[in-house]
Amino acid sequence: MKKYGSKLTAVVLVLFLTAAVLFTTQTVAYAAEENVSAAETVSQEAVEISDAQGMLAIADAPEGNYRLTADIDMSTLDWTPVAFSGTLDGAGHTLYNLHVTKTGNDTRITKDGNLKVYETKFVGLFSVAEKANIHDLNVVGAEISAESDTNCFAAILTGYTDDSRFSNCKVQGRVHLINHCINAGVAGIAGYGWGVFDECSADVELVFEDRYRDAHCEEFMGGVLSCGMATIRNCNVTIEGYDSCHGYVHNGGVVGMYFHCGVRYPERDVLGNRVKGQITFFEDNWDRRAYCSWIIGERLSGCHIYTDNGGKFKRNETFNYKVVLLPETCEEPHYTETVTPPDCTNWGYTEHVCDGCGYHWTDTYTPPHHDFGEWEDTGRVSETGGKIQQRICKACQATEETEVFVIMKPTEPRKEFPLGMAVAIGGAGFLVLAAAVTGTVLFLRKKRK
Numbered sequence: 001m002k003k004y005g006s007k008l009t010a011v012v013l014v015l016f017l018t019a020a021v022l023f024t025t026q027t028v029a030y031a032a033e034e035n036v037s038a039a040e041t042v043s044q045e046a047v048e049i050s051d052a053q054g055m056l057a058i059a060d061a062p063e064g065n066y067r068l069t070a071d072i073d074m075s076t077l078d079w080t081p082v083a084f085s086g087t088l089d090g091a092g093h094t095l096y097n098l099h100v101t102k103t104g105n106d107t108r109i110t111k112d113g114n115l116k117v118y119e120t121k122f123v124g125l126f127s128v129a130e131k132a133n134i135h136d137l138n139v140v141g142a143e144i145s146a147e148s149d150t151n152c153f154a155a156i157l158t159g160y161t162d163d164s165r166f167s168n169c170k171v172q173g174r175v176h177l178i179n180h181c182i183n184a185g186v187a188g189i190a191g192y193g194w195g196v197f198d199e200c201s202a203d204v205e206l207v208f209e210d211r212y213r214d215a216h217c218e219e220f221m222g223g224v225l226s227c228g229m230a231t232i233r234n235c236n237v238t239i240e241g242y243d244s245c246h247g248y249v250h251n252g253g254v255v256g257m258y259f260h261c262g263v264r265y266p267e268r269d270v271l272g273n274r275v276k277g278q279i280t281f282f283e284d285n286w287d288r289r290a291y292c293s294w295i296i297g298e299r300l301s302g303c304h305i306y307t308d309n310g311g312k313f314k315r316n317e318t319f320n321y322k323v324v325l326l327p328e329t330c331e332e333p334h335y336t337e338t339v340t341p342p343d344c345t346n347w348g349y350t351e352h353v354c355d356g357c358g359y360h361w362t363d364t365y366t367p368p369h370h371d372f373g374e375w376e377d378t379g380r381v382s383e384t385g386g387k388i389q390q391r392i393c394k395a396c397q398a399t400e401e402t403e404v405f406v407i408m409k410p411t412e413p414r415k416e417f418p419l420g421m422a423v424a425i426g427g428a429g430f431l432v433l434a435a436a437v438t439g440t441v442l443f444l445r446k447k448r449k
């Protein structure tokens with residue numbers, strides 16, 4: 001009889017263990033499936049960036065998908081230009097006071113009009129943008145200045161573009177490059193390469209200062225792109241250019257040199273663009289060409305469509321090659337600074353005006369903000385049960401609402417058992433039950449005997 005009892009206990013135990021294993025395996029498999037689908041969802045959603053530290057994180061995952069949720073003061077960062085191949089949705093927000101004084105770490109090959117190759121470095125918010133998509137982004141008060149002993153292209157958004165798209169982006173600032181090499185350029189939005197620029201605007205001061213007098217450099221300057229091939233549609237450029245070049249000048253209000261770069265790039269329409277401003281330059285060279293024109297400086301490759309471009313542009317050539325052309329012409333300038341505070345809709349900034357020559361620029365931008373009063377109850381309650389409070393701008397009467405929840409008395413938090421523990425507890429309970437059943441069977445058998 002004892003033998004029979006042990007057999008029954010063993011059968012019950014085997015049944016229980018099988019059930020437990022099946023239950024555990026199924027739950028784990030289900031959890032794993034859930035995790036995979038959650039990860040996929042995350043990869044499609046944009047990482048939100050709300051401060052300067054968030055911008056720094058782009059360098060760790062340059063292929064990522066990002067969206068700005070606030071205007072960001074970039075002056076707190078010692079910015080190193082980043083290679084980028086993801087999506088950046090500015091969502092209409094502004095990066096302000098971006099200061100860049102060094103080239104990025106990445107190099108790419110650039111070419112001159114004879115397809116001679118140069119290893120090149122880049123300066124900008126991004127050094128390199130490859131298959132990147134940058135849209136609805138504003139940059140104000142950018143100061144891009146670099147002195148490079150390698151070939152170098154500098155611009156506010158990116159030094160180099162490979163099949164990248166820029167739409168509804170606005171840049172404002174100054175770009176200044178001191179050249180010690182051969183292939184080099186300055187631009188408002190992108191330095192060198194190919195891409196698409198739609199509905200963008202650039203309000204820029206561009207300065208190229210050539211200190212390599214022993215060789216003839218290839219210099220490029222453009223309000224949107226300094227050298228390359230692109231579709232550029234409905235862009236607005238305000239340009240103030242200064243170019244001292246002891247080599248070959250390629251300057252345009254929109255593109256310095258329109259050129260295939262050795263790439264078969266299919267998108268090449270230049271239409272609906274507006275330019276306002278001037279480029280002051282000299283070309284110190286025995287073999288002068290001095291390309292400088294309002295839309296495209298030198299057109300080495302054709303556009304598919306070239307129409308409806310306009311504006312007011314001055315080609316301002318000088319011939320004193322000893323005087324470096326700079327926006328500031330005083331030997332000992334003295335500036336008067338005026339701070340304009342922000343208001344409800346306009347940015348604040350500091351304007352610097354030279355008392356001698358009148359040269360002026362703006363920097364230290366501050367975002368628009370309302371002058372709100374105190375929060376007050378509205379007497380309304382939200383759908384989720386919060387009290388709705390409101391505050392009103394003293395200047396423009398704009399209102400802002402917030403939801404306030406009454407803090408309830410804290411309750412004991414619900415305890416959640418991990419799966420392993422639940423199985424262990426369930427198993428122990430089952431064992432007790434099995435033991436009881438076995439005991440009863442044995443007891444009945446004994447009794448019957």
Ligand SMILES: [Zn+2]
Binds near residue numbers: 333354359
């Ligand atoms: Zn001055």
Ligand SMILES: [Zn+2]
Binds near residue numbers: 369398
């Ligand atoms: Zn206001």
